[in-house]
Amino acid sequence: MPIDSSRPAVLSEMIRSGVSVPVKIVIFLLPLIISSTLHAEEFFAEMALQGVTFQVKSPNDGSINSVTVLAKTADGSIGTMESEADGTITSVEVSDLNADGYPEIYLYVTSAGSGSYGSLIAYASNRNKSLSPIYLPPIEQDSTEAKGYMGHDEFAVIETSFVRRFPVYKEGDPNAAPTGGTRQIQYKLEAGEAGWVLRKDRVVEY
Numbered sequence: 001m002p003i004d005s006s007r008p009a010v011l012s013e014m015i016r017s018g019v020s021v022p023v024k025i026v027i028f029l030l031p032l033i034i035s036s037t038l039h040a041e042e043f044f045a046e047m048a049l050q051g052v053t054f055q056v057k058s059p060n061d062g063s064i065n066s067v068t069v070l071a072k073t074a075d076g077s078i079g080t081m082e083s084e085a086d087g088t089i090t091s092v093e094v095s096d097l098n099a100d101g102y103p104e105i106y107l108y109v110t111s112a113g114s115g116s117y118g119s120l121i122a123y124a125s126n127r128n129k130s131l132s133p134i135y136l137p138p139i140e141q142d143s144t145e146a147k148g149y150m151g152h153d154e155f156a157v158i159e160t161s162f163v164r165r166f167p168v169y170k171e172g173d174p175n176a177a178p179t180g181g182t183r184q185i186q187y188k189l190e191a192g193e194a195g196w197v198l199r200k201d202r203v204v205e206y
Contacts (some may be wrong), residue, residue, distance in 0.1 A: 049094040049103040052078065052125055056107060060088045063112040069105060069123055071131055079131040083121050087111035095157040097189040102127055104134060104189070104196075106162070108155045114175050118153025118164070124189075124196045132195040136187070139164070145203060148180045162187040162198050168205070182206055 043060040046053065055070040065085045071078040091108045107121040122134035140146050148168035156163045164187070168180030183205050187198035 043089045045092045047092060047094045047105070050096060050101065052103050052128060054092075054094060054103075054105045056089070056092055056105070058085060058089050063087065065089070067107065067121055069107070069121075069131070071105070071123070071125060073128055078125060078128055081123055081131050081133070085109045085121060086119055087117075089121075091155075093157045097157065097160055097162060099160065106134075106155070106157060110153075111151070115151035116153070117151040118155060118166075120155060120198075122196075122198075134189065134196040134198060135192060136162075136164075136198045137200075139166075139185075142200075145183065145185060148178075148183070150175065150178070152178075158186075160188070161201065162189065 041059065041061050043056065043058045045056045047056075048054070051073050053072050056067070057070075058065045058067045063086075065088060067083045067085050067089065069081045069083075071080075085107075087109045089107050090110045093106045093108075094103050095106065096103050102125040104122060104124040109119045109121060111117040111119070120134075120136040122136070123131045124134055126132055139149055148170065149166060150169045151166065153164060153166045156165075163184060165182055165184040167178035168183050169178045170180045173179050183203065185200060186202040186204070188201045190197055190199050
């Protein structure tokens with residue numbers, strides 16, 4: 001009779017008894033992500049889209065961290081970009097928001113402290129010849145959008161839009177308990193004078 005080694009209690013008893021335990025290894029493949037490592041000491045991610053492979057490295061060990069982004073194709077290197085993160089990298093996404101056939105990479109950064117203010121480091125492939133930065137205007141520049149803003153940002157790529165959402169605080173709200181709902185800002189990727197810009201498209205509150 002076969003033994004169900006997937007049950008923790010049975011497996012534990014078999015190991016204590018010295019029984020040889022067959023191990024089934026299941027590998028789950030997720031789209032785009034080749035590998036990703038997040039420790040207290042360092043961040044590493046490797047992701048691919050449209051024939052371009054991006055590598056992201058950061059020590060992720062302080063309130064300010066250096067960040068290296070490398071992009072390459074099967075034909076060779078596209079370029080390497082160095083920057084500084086005001087916080088630690090929490091996630092990375094690749095996409096083609098403007099549907100030009102060349103990908104972008106978006107690095108989400110969370111600052112130290114109770115506010116957990118978010119920021120973005122992002123680059124776009126210029127026809128796989130070079131990389132250009134993508135600029136996200138600070139939320140503080142727009143007084144309407146900034147009303148009730150106290151950090152705790154979340155970022156995501158949703159279809160052809162870049163999305164930033166955060167809780168809205170009313171006067172007197174404690175940091176851990178905002179009561180003003182959620183504000184979501186949607187952006188479209190457009191060409192700028194010296195790179196690319198995420199321009200505001202819609203603002204939704206719920």
